Amino acid sequence: MTSPKTLFDKIWDSHVVRRDADGTCLLYIDRHMVHEVTSAQAFDGLRLAGRKARRPEATLVVADHNVPTTDRDKPIADDDSRIQVETLEKNAAEFGLPYFPLTDIRQGIVHIIGPEQGFTQPGMTIVCGDSHTATHGAFGALAFGVGTSEVEHVLATQTLIQKPAKNMRITVTGSPHPGVGAKDIILAIIGQIGTAGGTGHVIEYTGEAISALSMEGRMTVCNMSIEAGARAGLIAPDETTFAYILGRPMAPGADQWDAALAHWKTLPSDPGATYDSEITLSAADIEPLVTWGTSPEDVLPITGQVPDPAAAKDAAKRRSMERALEYMGLEPGTKLAGIPIRTAFIGSCTNGRIEDLREAAAIAKGRKVAPGIRALVVPGSGLVKKQAEDEGLDTVFTQAGFEWREPGCSMCLAMNPDKLAPGERAASTSNRNFEGRQGPGGRTHLMSPAMVAAAAIAGHIADVRDFD
């Protein structure tokens, strides 16, 4: 009898093409997603060396980072952005890769459309030149971000040279209180283990609070694994997973479904499998969370106050906190609830799916965005946008004073015209509050979609539990 394996071990072992004596593996990559920002130089490399794409049909290409969220019937106004998107289109055509153009309803953020199309499936290895590729781990796929050199390596060989990561298990027990969701769970985890807590590891999320999540919620959790330092997050596939995949355009068809399902059911970690590290959290202890600083680990309950750097555990941390507070324009001791905002952003690969929009709309319904607040809702894909419109969510948002936009990454990283001005403070459903992330000098507070909607309406950071 073989020793018990984790979900990660099973996927890894079934994708090793070759293992060298020092443990370096050539790992087969089943699916590769490509976007405009991290691929142009990879295609140039292929051209220079006269190489082709090994498996075009295992690749999916879409533009998302640069695309404007308004005036989509016109050419992209920014020259550099337009050239980058046009370069992607040309490269997809030249190398024969499937591509969803901006005019296609299936266009959207790469990590939203993969699952939506059934391109993402349990047991696969999936990569993309984007750190939030961890999102796809919600399906029990080993999915991680790579740089441009590795994008080129995968295009040319459908493999990567890798060493196995360590296994970390994070168990979230019990059920969260009302007003606490997937975003709060992952922010709580990052707050506990820190932004480098998962470095060198793949994190498997387990426990009742994880199993009870929808696929959208699981994707939010896995998405931010990278903010805890882990290249990949994983959740064991179950009936929720299978029900989500069934019938999607690129999912296994009726003739192959039973075989695929039988395989997927063998993937969850074996009883007795061991992990290199283990963390347990109780969902009932998690409150709605908000970041106060410039690292996702700088997170506190909405009932908390801006911390005092004097209380930092070492000098490096104290300097980093002082710098963060200066950048954020905050004083120690200030209550988080009540900090005024100027902008509210709902969207991104973390929180741009239908369930996120429903959660925000439930708060926005029948209420008004506070005067002077700019509030954006950017659906994660054309199909999310259409579904939201079919459910009337666009009307809920626009009647409340939110802007209803076209799909893309938008203000999550401000490569398109949606950005913060210097000093402008935002409540955001995105994933990074780094200095300058949402625009030079912009000040970002990360939180859940419901909390961002609440902040937009209150005009300041607010406790969603006060919005019954």
Next chain:
Amino acid sequence: MEKFTTLTGIAAPLPMINVDTDKIIPAVWLKTIKRTGLGPALFEAIRYKADGSEDPDFVLNKEPYRKAEILVTGKNFGCGSSREHAVWALDGFGIRCVIAPDFADIFYTNAFKNGMLLVKLPQDDVDKLMEDAEKGGNARLSVDLERQVVIRPDGEEIAFDIDPFRKNCLLNGLDDIALTLQKKAEIADFESGQKKTTPWLYG
């Protein structure tokens, strides 16, 4: 890929923790379709003032650090996005080696793919090298990859660990795509096996 064997040069101190890739190079620079020309964008937000002029307090704007080839910094350097532009910007400035207690995973891989050596050392050793780097004109460190040592200005040698495969690629400037393509037959064999066991992956 450019080889990395030994390097002796000015080391610049950047005593910050969790330096993220947005700080190394802001997203607006990612619109380029080239690898080159990103040196001026390195650390843009902390290197320049709002009017575009250099901030004289930032280390890389001071002599002799304008010619730094080594960067000594805090833990979790390169966290955040997968943008290889972070490595290209460091390289474009002239930095060929970064020394820190640890690095974010994706950044770590990206650096080695571009012939850049990242040296992981315990915090105490990084603290010593940080002090050396703060000595201005005397802030010259040597790095010998073959022997896996960093040599301080006073001659003390600090040994570091490195994965043998990465070391070999760097020392010889190997193109790992060419290496992998030598294993084409094994990849094809793997694919035929996978077509039998998990045929739905092939449509």
